[in-house]
Amino acid sequence: MHITVIGGGLVGVTTAWYLIEDGHHVTLIDRASELAAEASHANGAMLHASHTEPWNTPRAIGQLLRWIGRExxxxLLRPGELPRMARWGLGFLRYSQPHHHARNTGVNARLAVYSxxxxxxxxxxxxLxxxxxxxxxxKIFRSSEELIRARADTxxxxxxxxxxxxxxxAAIAAHEPxxxxxQQTLSGGFYYPDDASGDARLFCQRLGAIAAERGLVLRLGETVERLVIRxxxxxxxxxxxxxxEADAFVLATGAEAPRLARQAGVRLPIRPVKGYSATIxxxxxxGAPRLPxxxxxxxxxxxxxxxxxxIAGTAEFAGYDTRVRANRVAAVLNQGLANFPALASQVAPAGVDQWACLRPMSMDGPPIxxxxxxxxxxxxxxxxxxxxTFAAGAGRVVADMIGNRAPEIDVTGLTLDRYR
Ligand SMILES: Cc1cc2nc3c(=O)[nH]c(=O)nc-3n(C[C@H](O)[C@H](O)[C@H](O)COP(=O)(O)OP(=O)(O)OC[C@H]3O[C@@H](n4cnc5c(N)ncnc54)[C@H](O)[C@@H]3O)c2cc1C
Incomplete structure (x- = not known):
């Protein structure tokens, strides 16, 4: 089959890779001039099956409302975003109920372990x-309440x-001096031996280059404007x-996916959630840590x-605004460096590489x-x-589905029909 993958971030590149491996003729289109130009560019770099709880806990929603507009x-919820996220927000609230949250933590963990x-x-x-x-x-905790909650998720x-x-x-300090x-300020933590880390952009670009050697047609700097329905x-x-033209298309445009999907009459409950990173x-x-x-x-x-x-973090509900705001990057950097006072005193602000982009967030947590x-x-x-964390596993699962092969994991809770 000729299959076109739209989007050249982590998700598009891994999907294209597995489709090439399956013997398809594959084209990948991205509007940027290089792979991994957006959410996959400078993320937190963690392959963390240990962090698969969805963000919509009742507690997080309380914090979000309390902190509206606090820079x-x-x-951070920007008030202007409220009308646009009403429908998604209601779903986000609904799926924060403990039974949904527990189920979706398990769904995510299943995919993450496989991935x-x-x-x-x-x-x-x-x-590679x-x-x-x-x-x-x-994973470290200061409050014992948070540590107790984390035991349940773990x-x-x-x-x-x-x-x-x-x-x-003391054992945390022994793991990471x-x-x-x-150490005195911590209540405890967890060590997850099977988790890993690595540079997502490098991964994408290197896997993309190998795929291109094996026949992947890369069309960079080209924007998909319309889906043609016939x-x-x-x-x-x-x-x-x-x-x-192609026999099949894979929509892997991250936070932008709902816009194109809508043209085919498909409503995706996904909103952009902005994050920032600082690389030093x-x-x-x-005094710099070695362990993630x-x-x-x-x-x-x-x-x-x-x-x-x-150092990466923050969840900002600000629509499709991708501007890098220096005060938000500084907040992320300072929060991270507060754990390493010796290192913090040596970091020169001029050497900080600042970045921001949009996570494609489903209203219940798992991907689609x-x-x-x-x-x-x-x-x-x-x-x-x-x-x-999901890229390789999700790419394999989608390639299996396109090839009419049963995926190697149970995909309950990972497909669009869960919302129907
Ligand atoms: C601050 C931050 C930290 C993070 N840390 C981690 C972490 O530690 N571990 C983890 O597992 N995940 C992390 N994530 C999440 C992870 O980075 C994203 O989920 C992932 O990058 C999404 O990949 P994607 O391929 O779906 O989207 P993207 O990487 O955004 O790729 C989508 C691509 O589609 C292209 N595109 C969009 N529209 C069109 C169009 N019309 N035509 C052509 N091309 C188009 C874009 O140019 C883009 O390249 C983090 C995210 C952020 C923001």
């Missing part, structure tokens, strides 16, 4: 280097195969360079990528994979804060 808060195994297999097969580390991830993830070890503050200075199926797309050079500096760390209370993740340290309900159009989007 320094980790969750990390697929990543390992890809790495081994292709000898994307500054990856398989050292596990630490137990749900464990059912899906996420291994973990609970740690006292860079945290020794703040006889009830998506038969072609109109792009900034003309029309392109740490070669020669003292999730600081749950401060809502930041901290990841070492070779000689750099990436496979059949769109319209012949010729397949979906791979909505991965929210987990798109890097």
């Amino acid at each position: 320094d808060s980790p969750l 990390l195994a697929q990543m390992r297999a890809l790495e081994a097969m292709l000898d 280097d994307y500054t990856q580390r398989h050292d596990g991830i630490l 137990a749900l993830m464990a059912e899906a195969g996420v291994r973990h070890q609970e740690l006292e503050p 860079a945290l020794a200075d703040i 006889d009830g199926r998506v038969a072609a797309v109109t792009t900034s360079a003309g029309d392109l 050079p740490v070669a020669g500096l003292e 760390i999730i600081d749950d209370g401060r809502k930041v993740v901290i990841t070492r990528l070779g000689d750099q340290l990436r 994979l496979g059949d769109s309900g319209v012949p010729g159009l397949h979906l791979n989007t909505g991965a929210g804060h987990l798109g890097w």
Whole structure:
């Protein structure tokens, strides 16, 4: 079959890879001049099956409402966005009920565990280097209430195969000596030995290059403007360079996916949720961590990528505004560096690489994979804060579905028909 993948982020590139492996003729179109130009460019770099709880807990919704308009808060709802997100917001609220939240944590964890195994297999097969580390991830807590809540989520993830070890503050400092200075302020944490980390942009660009050597046609700098529906199926797309026919299309345009899907009459319950990252050079500096760390209370993740340290976080409901706001990046950076006082005193503001982009967030948490309900159009989007973690697994699952093969995992809760 000739299959066109629309979108060249993590999700589009991995899907294209598995489709090429299956022997299809594959074209990938992206409006940017390089792969991984948007959400997959400078994310938190964590492959974390340990972080698969959806963001819509009743507590998070309370915080979101309390912090409306507060520029320094980790969750920020811009009032102008409220009317546009009313329908999605109601769903977000509804799915925060404990039984939905627990189920969706399990659905995400199932896909994440599978995905990390697929990543390992890809790495081994292709000898891929994307500054990856398989050292596990630490999650730290200051409040004992949060630690207790996290035990419940961790137990749900464990059912899906996420291994973990609970740690006292002293054991946290033993795992990561860079945290020794703040050890007294911690209530405890977890270590997840099977989690990993790595540079998503490098991964995308390297996998894309290998796929291109094996026949993937890359059309970069080309925007898909319209889906062409003929006889009830998506038969072609109109792009900034003309029309392109194919037997099937995969929509992998991240936060933009609802806009194109709507043209085929498909309503995707996905909203953009903006995040920021700060990347700093740490070669020669003292006190930088080696292990990836999730600081749950401060809502930041901290990841070492070779000689750099990436700090990422915040969830900002601000529509499709992708502007990098220096005050928001500074807030993320300061929250992250507060864990490493020795390092913080050596970081020069001029060396900070600032970035922002939009997570494609479904209203219930899991991504939306496979059949769109319209012949010729397949979906791979909505991965929210987990798109890097899910990329390989979701790509494999969607390629299996297109090839009429049963995916290797149960896809209940991962397809569009869960909303019907
Ligand atoms: C601050 C931050 C930190 C994060 N940290 C992590 C993390 O540590 N671990 C994790 O698992 N996930 C993380 N994520 C989430 C993850 O980065 C995203 O879920 C993932 O990148 C989404 O990938 P994607 O391919 O769906 O979207 P994108 O990477 O945005 O790709 C979509 C592509 O579609 C293209 N496109 C859109 N419209 C069109 C069109 N009309 N025509 C042609 N091309 C089009 C865009 O140019 C873009 O390249 C983080 C996200 C953010 C914002």
